[in-house]
Amino acid sequence: xxxxxxxxxxxxxxxxxxxxxxxxxxxxxxxxxxxxxxxxxxxxxxxxxxxxxxxxxxxxxxxxxxxxxxxxxxxxxxxxxxxxxxxxxxxxxxxxxxxxxxxxxxxxxxxxxxxxxxxxxxxxxxxxxxxxxxxxxxxxxxxxxxxxxxxxxxxxxxxxxxxxxxxxxxxxxxxxxxxxxxxxxxxxxxxxxxxxxxxxxxxxxxxxxxxxxxxxxxxxxxxxxxxxxxxxxxxxxxxxxxxxxxxxxxxxxxxxxxxxxxxxxxxxxxxxxxxxxxxxxxxxxxxxxxxxxxxxxxxxxxxxxxxxxxxxxxxxxxxxxxxxxxxxxxxxxxxxxxxxxx
Numbered sequence: 001x002x003x004x005x006x007x008x009x010x011x012x013x014x015x016x017x018x019x020x021x022x023x024x025x026x027x028x029x030x031x032x033x034x035x036x037x038x039x040x041x042x043x044x045x046x047x048x049x050x051x052x053x054x055x056x057x058x059x060x061x062x063x064x065x066x067x068x069x070x071x072x073x074x075x076x077x078x079x080x081x082x083x084x085x086x087x088x089x090x091x092x093x094x095x096x097x098x099x100x101x102x103x104x105x106x107x108x109x110x111x112x113x114x115x116x117x118x119x120x121x122x123x124x125x126x127x128x129x130x131x132x133x134x135x136x137x138x139x140x141x142x143x144x145x146x147x148x149x150x151x152x153x154x155x156x157x158x159x160x161x162x163x164x165x166x167x168x169x170x171x172x173x174x175x176x177x178x179x180x181x182x183x184x185x186x187x188x189x190x191x192x193x194x195x196x197x198x199x200x201x202x203x204x205x206x207x208x209x210x211x212x213x214x215x216x217x218x219x220x221x222x223x224x225x226x227x228x229x230x231x232x233x234x235x236x237x238x239x240x241x242x243x244x245x246x247x248x249x250x251x252x253x254x255x256x257x258x259x260x261x262x263x264x265x266x267x268x269x270x271x272x273x274x275x276x277x278x279x280x281x282x283x284x285x286x287x288x289x290x291x292x293x294x295x296x297x298x299x300x301x302x303x304x305x306x307x308x309x310x311x312x313x314x315x316x317x318x319x320x321x322x323x324x325x326x327x328x329x330x331x332x333x334x335x336x337x338x339x340x341x342x
């Protein structure tokens with residue numbers, strides 16, 4: 001096991017022979033996935049130098065036991081060691097690593113993050129739901145432009161669903177309100193078991209989420225604002241990008257064709273109906289789903305159906321971006337601000 005000095009080693013990016021341009025790295029450890037993104041600054045953004053994503057199922061069994069299981073933690077650590085090795089080959093100026101809902105909820109979540117820091121040197125921290133919403137908003141900023149006056153941003157995760165209600169004023173984006181629902185695709189998949197794949201189970205999952213949206217709607221009256229016009233609805237999650245891939249009839253998933261795409265309500269509803277009609281075997285073979293994600297597709301669609309029912313905007317903007325992009329942009333901007341002479 002590495003000692004605490006490993007953290008400094010990772011931040012300094014020692015040998016073996018780091019190469020390439022100076023970069024920034026962001027790690028996002030969620031309930032279901034472990035994701036790494038490494039980018040080199042370019043203009044107002046960054047160029048992707050390396051990326052890594054693995055389904056680790058960290059939150060497996062969490063809804064029933066309240067704890068992260070030994071097997072789930074071991075799987076996650078194995079993936080994080082791969083991330084550590086990839087970072088050692090890069091000239092990383094700064095790195096940020098965050099954990100979200102699974103570690104927030106689990107009784108042993110803090111202990112697990114301490115173990116991750118000790119064994120890998122990666123500087124993980126557990127972030128609050130508000131910061132999660134802010135990072136998603138930062139990453140999706142280019143999609144939140146005029147002529148909209150408001151934006152509703154949602155992120156369907158493994159263990160939670162984040163909702164951000166945003167005021168747009170010229171180049172400014174102000175977070176008016178946010179909510180973190182304690183349900184995600186993993187939560188519902190485990191809670192409903194085989195019933196998640198039935199018509200009755202789908203309705204039950206949708207209605208459970210819809211009930212949790214009611215309080216946020218009563219405060220902000222988002223449905224009324226949508227009816228007035230000028231509200232952009234943006235979704236960022238595997239569920240939303242899957243819906244987009246099916247709506248666009250892609251022979252295989254391609255991020256450039258999905259990220260930033262705007263779908264009509266009719267397109268979204270047709271894709272949702274197609275997914276519900278496919279059945280598990282066809283979904284597992286579908287190039288935009290696959291066997292590793294098939295059990296989470298219908299729970300994710302149920303969450304989306306609840307959001308779409310509460311806030312029926314005429315269009316949906318799809319974002320294949322999230323916390324990692326938001327972290328990279330924040331680090332790059334912070335360093336640039338420090339370099340500007342006063």
